[in-house]
Amino acid sequence: MLEQQLRVPGPTPLPNRVLRASAQQMINHRGPEFAALLDSVVSGLKWALHTEHDVLLYPASGTGGLEAAVVNVLSAGERALFCTMGSFGNRWAAIAEAYGVDVVRLAVEPGEAIDPEDVDSILAEHPDINTVFVTHNETSTGVTNDLPALAAVAKGRGKLLCVDAVSSASCIPLRVDALGLDVVVTGSQKGWMAPPGLTMISVSPAAYERAAQSKLPRFYFDFAKEKKYQDRNQTFTTPPVSVMYAIDEGLRILREEGIENVWARHARVARMTRAAVRAMGLRLLAVEGHRSDTVTAVLSPAETPDALKDLLKHARTRYGLVLAGGQDDLSGKIFRVGHLGFVDDSDVYSVVCSLEQAMRDMGLQSRVGLAAAAALAAAREEETAAAEPAGVR
Amino acid sequence: MLEQQLRVPGPTPLPNRVLRASAQQMINHRGPEFAALLDSVVSGLKWALHTEHDVLLYPASGTGGLEAAVVNVLSAGERALFCTMGSFGNRWAAIAEAYGVDVVRLAVEPGEAIDPEDVDSILAEHPDINTVFVTHNETSTGVTNDLPALAAVAKGRGKLLCVDAVSSASCIPLRVDALGLDVVVTGSQKGWMAPPGLTMISVSPAAYERAAQSKLPRFYFDFAKEKKYQDRNQTFTTPPVSVMYAIDEGLRILREEGIENVWARHARVARMTRAAVRAMGLRLLAVEGHRSDTVTAVLSPAETPDALKDLLKHARTRYGLVLAGGQDDLSGKIFRVGHLGFVDDSDVYSVVCSLEQAMRDMGLQSRVGLAAAAALAAAREEETAAAEPAGVR
Numbered sequence: 059m060l061e062q063q064l065r066v067p068g069p070t071p072l073p074n075r076v077l078r079a080s081a082q083q084m085i086n087h088r089g090p091e092f093a094a095l096l097d098s099v100v101s102g103l104k105w106a107l108h109t110e111h112d113v114l115l116y117p118a119s120g121t122g123g124l125e126a127a128v129v130n131v132l133s134a135g136e137r138a139l140f141c142t143m144g145s146f147g148n149r150w151a152a153i154a155e156a157y158g159v160d161v162v163r164l165a166v167e168p169g170e171a172i173d174p175e176d177v178d179s180i181l182a183e184h185p186d187i188n189t190v191f192v193t194h195n196e197t198s199t200g201v202t203n204d205l206p207a208l209a210a211v212a213k214g215r216g217k218l219l220c221v222d223a224v225s226s227a228s229c230i231p232l233r234v235d236a237l238g239l240d241v242v243v244t245g246s247q248k249g250w251m252a253p254p255g256l257t258m259i260s261v262s263p264a265a266y267e268r269a270a271q272s273k274l275p276r277f278y279f280d281f282a283k284e285k286k287y288q289d290r291n292q293t294f295t296t297p298p299v300s301v302m303y304a305i306d307e308g309l310r311i312l313r314e315e316g317i318e319n320v321w322a323r324h325a326r327v328a329r330m331t332r333a334a335v336r337a338m339g340l341r342l343l344a345v346e347g348h349r350s351d352t353v354t355a356v357l358s359p360a361e362t363p364d365a366l367k368d369l370l371k372h373a374r375t376r377y378g379l380v381l382a383g384g385q386d387d388l389s390g391k392i393f394r395v396g397h398l399g400f401v402d403d404s405d406v407y408s409v410v411c412s413l414e415q416a417m418r419d420m421g422l423q424s425r426v427g428l429a430a431a432a433a434l435a436a437a438r439e440e441e442t443a444a445a446e447p448a449g450v451r
Numbered sequence: 452m453l454e455q456q457l458r459v460p461g462p463t464p465l466p467n468r469v470l471r472a473s474a475q476q477m478i479n480h481r482g483p484e485f486a487a488l489l490d491s492v493v494s495g496l497k498w499a500l501h502t503e504h505d506v507l508l509y510p511a512s513g514t515g516g517l518e519a520a521v522v523n524v525l526s527a528g529e530r531a532l533f534c535t536m537g538s539f540g541n542r543w544a545a546i547a548e549a550y551g552v553d554v555v556r557l558a559v560e561p562g563e564a565i566d567p568e569d570v571d572s573i574l575a576e577h578p579d580i581n582t583v584f585v586t587h588n589e590t591s592t593g594v595t596n597d598l599p600a601l602a603a604v605a606k607g608r609g610k611l612l613c614v615d616a617v618s619s620a621s622c623i624p625l626r627v628d629a630l631g632l633d634v635v636v637t638g639s640q641k642g643w644m645a646p647p648g649l650t651m652i653s654v655s656p657a658a659y660e661r662a663a664q665s666k667l668p669r670f671y672f673d674f675a676k677e678k679k680y681q682d683r684n685q686t687f688t689t690p691p692v693s694v695m696y697a698i699d700e701g702l703r704i705l706r707e708e709g710i711e712n713v714w715a716r717h718a719r720v721a722r723m724t725r726a727a728v729r730a731m732g733l734r735l736l737a738v739e740g741h742r743s744d745t746v747t748a749v750l751s752p753a754e755t756p757d758a759l760k761d762l763l764k765h766a767r768t769r770y771g772l773v774l775a776g777g778q779d780d781l782s783g784k785i786f787r788v789g790h791l792g793f794v795d796d797s798d799v800y801s802v803v804c805s806l807e808q809a810m811r812d813m814g815l816q817s818r819v820g821l822a823a824a825a826a827l828a829a830a831r832e833e834e835t836a837a838a839e840p841a842g843v844r
Binding site: 062064066068069070071072077078080081082083084085086087088089117118119120121122125152153156157158245247253254255256274275276277278280294295296297298299300301304374380382383 | 455457459461462463464465470471473474475476477478479480481482510511512513514515518545546549550551638640646647648649667668669670671673687688689690691692693694697767773775776
């Protein structure tokens, strides 16, 4: 059987250490063994996120975490700003609309990032907006926002700031407390090297205060209920124990490497991937300066959506390379390469050579070897890359 | 290290086959391998639940499933009947209240079951009630409702019927379609022999119709969104892949045994547990005729809540036996033995002997050997038990 190279932007492949850890026997989630596990996981998350805030855990996908942010900090009819760069930004706004929030939407074209000045203008124009929602890394387009600049604007105007860091946290520099982020949502199946099933949310004291006043209906995702339990090392409802074993081991691996090294590794593999893709004559969706370190979106080299589908299927069935297509309006127009979590240089070589070979098979590429050569060269450019501003390239 | 006998009413211990299955490598949740896994899991759930209805899956604990039922079938201000026998019935009503539902509560004393005649009276008195919520098996008290009788009343009056079967499904006879149940909620960590993290909900055509009309805000738990994706063998948001591997293997084990045999096994281990506990001079919380086949609640043999805590701690630390205390108002007054999922006669012998030994150590028991003798005798009483009405004993 063909071994798969799973390179979608989550779920990510898991290290064997994590798979083994996840297969441990169940424990009582109201007992001392679980209390120790929860404490270890939360400590690790706080370490990786550079925060002293609580990190609340819910059995849910990242979308559940996004809903939790909305229902805890907003009230029906309240005006709030949602900055969206694609499918997941749109989803966050749609959640708020489903709950009757008066959504002001700042949207950009696919591949573009949010301009902090636009945020500032909207906040100046609408002084009744008290909360800003922004995606750190848009998984659907491979774009990373300049979060420090956006945070400076929103916090400078005294707004509560909620960040979707589902596909960035642990991979792209993110210092929650230094940036003053109030609610930061992430998910186990991205950079954390764990299976899907857990969403983790850092919550600032100001966000708790807001939650105490906000009026949207909630129960499962209520911050106060979860905090009450986590303060005594339990969770409100039954936690996904095997996912927590896994993320605990994933965090152990991250600690061994050191978070700055993890960030540098993601910057490197992303740079290698981009170089390889461009060497094949392909074009990137994301604009220069905002290209993601966790997912690269590539404009389709095929003439039709069906031909793109055929290429991705051929790569999967012939070479075991599993890439993602486009979402929503980008379906049939792009494909995406995930390079986050359990990924290193050797994976990039494998991915880009398999992609090149598959393209050649489908008549979309005439020469081979260009991708690997470009990736090899890009791997050596670390000094230059280090000079770029952290978190945005 | 002491091997634990985990006998709380979920999470349950997992068979090695399930643990190994859960440790398989991740796959693309938008690809053909996941489509096959989802199809297999859903088919197995429909088989076990005796239903042709859709079974929708959400990454969430059972409480998330209970919230999903509420937000999809009700509207704010609408009157609905919640029949509650304890903590989880109360929780379901509290969820509805959090969403502004006009909750009519039919509550009974801890250990008692819902009287179908009381349900009939309330429905006669409040013709504006269109929906009934009932717990099949109350995990906090070890009481099983007479679901066929309750369903006959609610469906006889043309009401939509939602059932919390989190701690009963796959263990206690439950034929969803034969009883006309509209929404049935269960969770992976109970009888299904899988880790926590997935809630599974069967949804009738009438429930979908109601959802299309109902007005409570929802996004993550929306039935229509999930159905749209599951109809093409995907899930709306990223699914908990490792839990799905596990439940697929758990379902394979259930199929090998045969669901009627699984039900009979649960009836037998419950009967053995009750006999053993009574032989030790202990009293059961649940009334005769409604004692659960999945969890036995036992009145505390200790004089104080602290002494009960000491007993449970001693059983855990000295004998590796992990039992559950009481919840909410029953804290310090009862303890609970879970016997669901991966459990057989041999586990009962181990559990009741360890409990007896621990009680003797703590001066709560003078003779030993009574529990095992009673369990051994009760194991042979199958013919008698089979004469009792299915699902209620």
